[in-house]
Amino acid sequence: MSFLTHESWHRSILKSLLSSPADYKELLLYSYKHVMHGFIARLTYSQLTEIEKSPAHLAIYPESLGKLLTTYSPKFLGLQQNFSIWPAASYGGVRYSHGYCRITPYGEDVIVGIIDTRIWPESESFHDEGMSPVPHRWKGKCENGTAFSPSTCNKKLIGARSFSKGLQAAGIKISKEQDFNSARDFYGHGTHTSSTAVGNHVHGVSYFGYARGIARGVAPGAHLAMYKVGWATDTELTLATDVLAGMEQAILDGVDIMSLSVGFNQTSYFKDIIAIGSLSAIDKGIFVVCSADNDFGFRTILNGAPWITTVGAGTLDWSFQATMTLENGISFEGISYFLESVLITDLHLYYGKGNMSKAICNHITLDRKEVARKVVCDYSTKIEVSQQMMEVERVGAYAAIFLTDISFSLSLKEYSIPGILLPTASGTLHAPQVANFSSKGPSPISPGVLKPDILAPGVDVLAAFVPSKPIIQVGKYYLASDYALESSTSMSTPHVVGIGALLKAVHPEWSPAAIRSAM
Known part of the structure; x- marks a missing residue:
């Protein structure tokens, strides 16, 4: 038959x-x-x-559950208007069509498919000023859905679809309060990764005054298609069937680059849906880039198939400087994400009273009666500073001073009270270095294959975010922003995606292997 x-x-x-x-x-x-x-x-x-x-x-194959591997960086990567691949992909890069030569600005005509959580289409990073027309070969579309109209798409965002049949079949409920039955973003992850890869130029961007400047993706001239496979649920997990459906549709629609900041448990390649799907995509000429995961240790890497370009997270050569000035006029330079300038007077300094466990703010060691409404001065040694900040906040301290190794820095979300990290030694901040959270190789599935393939900025990456989602607490208040600083291999992956788009624009005939080799 x-x-x-x-x-x-x-x-x-x-x-x-x-x-x-x-x-x-x-x-x-x-x-x-x-x-x-x-x-x-x-x-x-x-x-x-x-x-x-x-x-x-x-x-x-039984159903499997995966997880998300949750604007200075183009300059850090050497992408400047006067040299490197940006001018090659804008003013010097050429394509030949019917014997005529034309320029390819910043990844023009390249279509990037992001397999992720969703997108906030109104973000300024997705405006289409200066964008080339939608390529004729494009077969995708923007689907209608809850709080998402196809009219929000343009020459930048040319595709938006969502996939949840696997989730629904598994009996996992999608939160109606925290998500939309469409490609619209609520979480921020997909918006952030998309704008990092291909966001258009936006002037005057900052994170509450930090990192002020021009926000732009690595390939701002490339087109974007979002395939929503991650949803707001109690488990916050992603189903393999939906990820595979997103990859299937991206291939059918005609993307040139495929990005996945999602991963599943380590398993043999013939059972790994991302390994299987990416091999089919690469066979069709699509460059596939995946996150390495954020499990800190060695042999924890995901997406380690030899044909996948696996990305680890590295640091940038900047930090968010803050100054602490004492009453006697002596000042100290440190690192802080706290969003306000504060004047602290008539408060006592607490330093543990000779008890080492209290002096280093060990878990559940501080006494609220001793510490509340005081400034805690802590020698952090090699203990994780984030845990110490939680302990200081738990007992009601007014502020905290950490004398620490700067490699044990705090997440910006942990600065709900005034806090500053004072490094124990001064000098140049060396970068790139592998971020402490970035998963390392070798892959236990194929230990003879060097993984990850490449390192890209994945710490404190500034990119577009969902403006309605609170991202940081200051005192009793929760604050939101159009742009946010995020850290993970999910943030490093779109940098490599963008570089791939630039190379594809300059050399449209190159295979995925050639693009990876050039990197």
Whole structure:
């Protein structure tokens, strides 16, 4: 028997398993043709056994759960208007069409597909001023949905789709209060990664005064398509079936670059859906870039298949400077993310009263009666500073001073009270260095393959965010911002995606392997 489409063949298989033919439509979730040849369905054990008897059967994979691997950086990467690949991809880079030469500004005509959580289309980073027309080869679209109209798309954001059938089939409820049944962002992750990769030029951007300047993605002339596979749920996990569906659609739509800041548990490559899907994409000429994960230690790397470009997170050669001036006029330079200038008077300094556990702010060691409304001066040694800040905040301290190694820095979200890190030694901040949270190799699946392939900025990356989502607490108040600082391999991955788009613009004939080799 012959079938017109893969999906009709898949439906016929499911139809043969049921006594009532009308029920087969409810079984099929996704039918794959490009990312792999197969389908996703809800089956009983007996139905599964029947399928295994078919001569067309190759393998069966149970559902699996994954996780998100949650503007100075272009300059740090050496992307300047007078040299490097930016002018090559803007003024010096050329394409030949019918014998004529034309320029390719900042990744023009390249389509980047982001497999992520969603997007905030109104962000200034996604305006289309100066953008080239949508490529004729593009087959995608912007889908209508809750709080998302196709009219919000433009020459920058040319595609937006969402995938949740796997999530719904697994009985995992999507929060109506914290998400939208569309490609619209609520979480901020997808908006941040997208603008890092291909965000357009936006002047006067800062994070509450920090990192002020021009925000732009690595390839601001490239087009963007968002494939939403991550949703707000109690588990905050992503389902393999939905990720695979997003990859399938991205291939069908015609993306040139595919970015995944998501990962699943380490497993053999023939069971790893990202490894399988990316191999199909690469075979079709799509450059695939994935995050390495944020599990700190060695042998924790995800997405380590040899054909995937796996990205680790590195530091930048900057920090957010703050000055602490004492009453006698002596000043100290340190690091702080606290968003306000404060004048502290008539408060006592607390330094542990000779008790070492209290002096280093060990977990549940400080006494609220001793510390409340005081300034804690702490020698941090090699203890994680974030835990010490939580302890200081727990007992009601007014502010905190940490004498510490700057490599043990705080996350910006932990500065809900005034705090400053004073380094124990002065000197040049060396970068790039591997971020302490970035997963390291080798991969236990293939220890002979060097992974990650490349390091990119992944610490304190400034990019677009959801303006309605509180991102930091100062005292009793929660603050939101159009642009936010985030750190993870999810933030480093879009830098490599953007570089890939620039190279693809200059050399459209290059294979994914050639692009990776050039990096």
